[in-house]
Every structure is written in C-alpha cells, then in structure tokens.
Amino acid sequence: xxxxxxxxxxxxxxxxxxxxxxxxxxxxxxxxxxxxxxxxxxxxxxxxxxxxxxxxxxxxxxxxxxxxxxxxxxxxxxxxxxxxxxxxxxxxxxxxxxxxxxxxxxxxxxxxxxxxxxxxxxxxxxxxxxxxxxxxxxxxxxxxxxxxxxxxxxxxxxxxxxxxxxxxxxxxxxxxxxxxxxxxxxxxxxxxxxxxxxxxxxxxxxxxxxxxxxxxxxxxxxxxxxxxxxxxxxxxxxxxxxxxxxxxxxxxxxxxxxxxxxxxxxxxxxxxxxxxxxxxxxxxxxxxxxxxxxxxxxxxxxxxxxxxxxxxxxxxxxxxxxxxxxxxxxxxxxxxxxxxxxxxxxxxxxxxxxxxxxxxxxxxxxxxxxxxxxxxxxxxxxxxxxxxxxxxxxxxxxxxxxxxxxxxxxxxxxxxxxxxxxxxxxxxxxxxxxxxxxxxxxxxxxxxxxxxxxxxxxxxxxxxxxx
Ligand SMILES: [Zn+2]
Numbered sequence: 001x002x003x004x005x006x007x008x009x010x011x012x013x014x015x016x017x018x019x020x021x022x023x024x025x026x027x028x029x030x031x032x033x034x035x036x037x038x039x040x041x042x043x044x045x046x047x048x049x050x051x052x053x054x055x056x057x058x059x060x061x062x063x064x065x066x067x068x069x070x071x072x073x074x075x076x077x078x079x080x081x082x083x084x085x086x087x088x089x090x091x092x093x094x095x096x097x098x099x100x101x102x103x104x105x106x107x108x109x110x111x112x113x114x115x116x117x118x119x120x121x122x123x124x125x126x127x128x129x130x131x132x133x134x135x136x137x138x139x140x141x142x143x144x145x146x147x148x149x150x151x152x153x154x155x156x157x158x159x160x161x162x163x164x165x166x167x168x169x170x171x172x173x174x175x176x177x178x179x180x181x182x183x184x185x186x187x188x189x190x191x192x193x194x195x196x197x198x199x200x201x202x203x204x205x206x207x208x209x210x211x212x213x214x215x216x217x218x219x220x221x222x223x224x225x226x227x228x229x230x231x232x233x234x235x236x237x238x239x240x241x242x243x244x245x246x247x248x249x250x251x252x253x254x255x256x257x258x259x260x261x262x263x264x265x266x267x268x269x270x271x272x273x274x275x276x277x278x279x280x281x282x283x284x285x286x287x288x289x290x291x292x293x294x295x296x297x298x299x300x301x302x303x304x305x306x307x308x309x310x311x312x313x314x315x316x317x318x319x320x321x322x323x324x325x326x327x328x329x330x331x332x333x334x335x336x337x338x339x340x341x342x343x344x345x346x347x348x349x350x351x352x353x354x355x356x357x358x359x360x361x362x363x364x365x366x367x368x369x370x371x372x373x374x375x376x377x378x379x380x381x382x383x384x385x386x387x388x389x390x391x392x393x394x395x396x397x398x399x400x401x402x403x404x405x406x407x408x409x410x411x412x413x414x415x416x417x418x419x420x421x422x423x424x425x426x427x428x429x430x431x432x433x434x435x436x437x438x439x440x441x442x443x444x445x446x447x448x449x450x451x452x453x454x455x456x457x458x459x460x461x462x463x464x465x466x467x
Contacts, residue, residue: 030093418445
C-alpha cells in the first residue's frame with residue numbers, strides 16, 4: 001500500500017535525514033548580514049542539491065534583486081492539480097550570542113530536539129517539504145500531484161524581492177493551491193489548521209512647531225510640538241480602543257457566528273497570557289472577546305514616541321519637534337496602502353493649525369484568511385484526523401506572514417500551512433529548537449496530504465495547465 005511504503009521510507013531514512021538537517025543548520029544563512037551573503041547563497045545551493053538528490057529533475061537558483069530564490073518542479077502530469085510549496089532557507093541573526101547554551105550554528109541534539117538558529121524557523125520545514133516529495137519519488141516513482149517548490153532567502157528581512165519575483169514569474173508559479181511549510185500543524189496529540197494571519201501597516205509621524213527649541217519662558221507665546229503630537233495621537237482611538245480613523249473598518253469582514261465559534265474553540269488561554277505577563281486587564285473593543293480582538297479584529301498601536309528633554313532633572317524647554325511610530329494589524333479584507341492613506345489623512349486633518357506634520361509610510365503587508373469551505377481545508381482536516389489523536393482545531397494568528405497575502409493578490413490562490421514548527425520553539429531568540437518527533441510527523445502529514453489531494457482533487461478551483 002502506498003501510504004505504508006511512504007511511512008516505511010521515512011522511518012528507514014530518518015537517521016540520515018536528521019544528519020542532513022544538521023549539515024544544513026551549520027550554514028549561517030543570515031539574510032540581514034551583508035558579510036553572510038556568500039553563506040546565504042551556499043544554503044540556497046545546498047537546497048538545490050538536496051532537491052536533485054530527492055529526485056526533482058528541475059531544481060535551480062533564480063536570481064532576484066537580493067538573495068536568490070530556489071525553485072524546483074516535478075515533471076508536469078496533465079489533469080492533476082498543481083501545488084506550490086513555499087518556505088524560506090534564510091535565518092535570523094543569532095545575537096545575543098552569550099545567551100546561547102551552545103553555539104547557534106553548531107547544532108546540538110538534546111531531549112529529542114535540535115538546538116540551532118534556523119532549526120524551527122525554518123530549515124527543518126524546508127526539509128519536511130523536500131522529504132515528503134522524496135518519499136513519493138523514491139517509493140512510487142512519481143509525485144501524486146504536480147509539485148513546484150519555492151524557497152526564498154529574504155523572509156527574515158521582510159521579503160523585499162519576493163513580490164516583484166512573483167509578479168515576473170506568474171506562469172512559472174501558476175498553481176491551484178499553495179502549501180506554506182513555514183509554520184506548523186500542531187502535534188499528533190493536538191493537530192491544528194492555520195486559518196488566518198493579520199496584515200500590517202506602519203507609519204512614522206513628525207510634528208514641528210518652530211525652527212528651534214525654545215526657552216519655556218516663551219510659553220504662552222510659542223506652541224509646543226509634544227503637545228501637538230499628543231493631540232494628534234489621542235484622536236486616533238476612543239477610550240474603549242475603537243479606532244476613530246474615517247473608513248478604517250470599511251473593508252473589515254464582520255465576524256460570522258461560525259467564526260466566533262471557531263475562535264472560541266482555539267486552544268488559546270487569554271487569562272493565562274495575562275497572568276504570565278503580569279497584565280492587569282485586557283484592553284480593546286468591548287464587543288469582542290480578548291482572543292477575537294487579537295486574531296480577527298484590526299488594531300492601531302503606538303510603538304514609540306519621542307521628543308524633548310529626557311535626561312535627569314529638569315530642562316525648561318519648549319521642544320520644536322516630536323515623533324511617533326504607529327503600526328496597525330489588519331484583518332481580511334483590509335489593504336495596507338488604503339489603511340496607511342486613511343491614517344495619514346486623519347493625522348493631517350487633526351493636526352493643530354500651529355503645527356506642521358509629515359507622515360512617512362513604512363512597512364505594509366496583506367492580511368490572509370483561508371476560506372473555511374476551501375476544498376484544501378477539508379482534505380487537511382481529513383488527513384490530520386487520520387494521523388492525529390483527535391480532530392484538528394483551528395488556529396488564527398495575530399501576527400503577519402506576508403507571503404500568503406502576496407500570493408493571493410498575485411496568483412489568486414489560497415494557502416494551507418503544513419510544517420513541523422510550534423510557537424514555543426524560541427523562534428528569533430537564543431536557544432531556538434525544533435522537535436524531531438514533529439519533524440518526522442510533518443513529513444508524513446505533507447506526503448499523505450499530497451496523495452489525498454490527488455484522490456479528492458480540488459473541486460471548486462480551476463486546474464491550471466502549465467507545460
Ligand atoms: Zn522568522
């Protein structure tokens with residue numbers, strides 16, 4: 001039986017796969033560090049070699065304006081759905097180094113976990129994707145569906161080249177479904193299906209009231225930039241946290257009773273979170289639960305404010321300028337550029353006449369919501385129910401994974417997430433780790449999922465035909 005032989009293949013090879021994983025982790029592919037550019041490329045080349053070894057006929061580096069993209073594909077089989085598997089091979093910087101128990105690029109196995117920078121985020125999952133395909137190629141001679149692999153090298157610096165790359169390679173990347181391996185499906189004990197992530201819109205505000213700082217003896221005559229900034233910022237939200245920017249909620253999908261039930265069933269304990277972080281009380285729109293607010297409602301947060309004198313003692317000064325940084329988390333179907341424009345307009349409109357304000361638009365990313373009735377979700381539900389101890393729960397994320405919204409906007413395709421990572425694995429922090437049991441389990445989930453897609457297809461989506 002196909003599934004049994006795939007399982008057997010993965011079990012038999014696991015020792016070798018773990019050894020290869022360690023080899024991959026030894027390459028310090030830190031995308032933000034210019035002195036690591038050669039290492040980032042080395043990790044990309046390592047990935048290409050590993051894809052060839054897995055049996056991918058086509059595997060190569062594609063240049064971008066920054067670090068290269070790794071691309072691979074199986075020979076096209078007409079009439080079968082095409083799946084694009086996404087992940088990234090670059091990693092975060094390891095600093096602060098002194099907090100690592102062992103060096104970040106000298107992987108160590110302890111208690112069934114691999115400790116190294118990039119283990120959970122997300123070199124383990126690059127291998128999960130390759131190995132799931134390899135299990136099919138080596139035991140069945142072919143993949144059950146058409147598979148394209150896309151591994152980027154700039155995820156940890158905000159994917160600056162990816163949108164353009166996707167735009168310029170629409171035909172190459174055309175597919176019926178995306179599987180993001182950058183994440184996880186929970187554990188066999190509690191499988192999870194990722195349904196959404198929030199988007200992002202960032203701005204910086206500068207207020208100016210004079211050409212120079214002034215003696216506060218001029219108070220009453222001269223205006224104060226910090227006070228002007230406070231007036232502006234105080235107008236952005238009311239006392240309950242509702243955002244007062246005109247049009248801000250226009251594109252927000254209302255929470256359906258079905259979604260509220262789904263969120264209520266999420267394994268996320270808001271009270272425990274408050275306790276752990278010594279938070280006196282949750283804050284936000286009173287019509288929504290704290291968990292609903294954190295995954296399915298947009299936010300506007302001040303991230304920094306500065307200006308004036310901040311040293312010890314008193315300085316009798318009237319500051320000439322003041323600054324603030326603001327970010328919004330967005331939910332479906334808000335668009336980052338629309339929200340940035342709305343907030344900018346609001347700030348310019350409420351700025352007191354005695355002050356000048358300039359608003360700089362910064363990072364933007366689309367939110368993503370996987371439609372719960374998408375056939376790819378039903379297939380994943382079936383697979384996880386079969387391979388896990390209980391049916392999967394839904395997970396909605398409060399953070400941002402820009403690539404999903406990017407692929408939806410450019411290729412009009414939905415993304416399901418299948419990987420072996422878990423949120424507690426110290427991603428971006430010292431002593432990052434990845435659970436080897438989950439590494440193995442995710443390979444099986446991914447392989448079985450591909451097979452299941454071939455059987456049930458993606459009815460309701462149109463099959464693409466690429467040569
Ligand atoms: Zn990351």
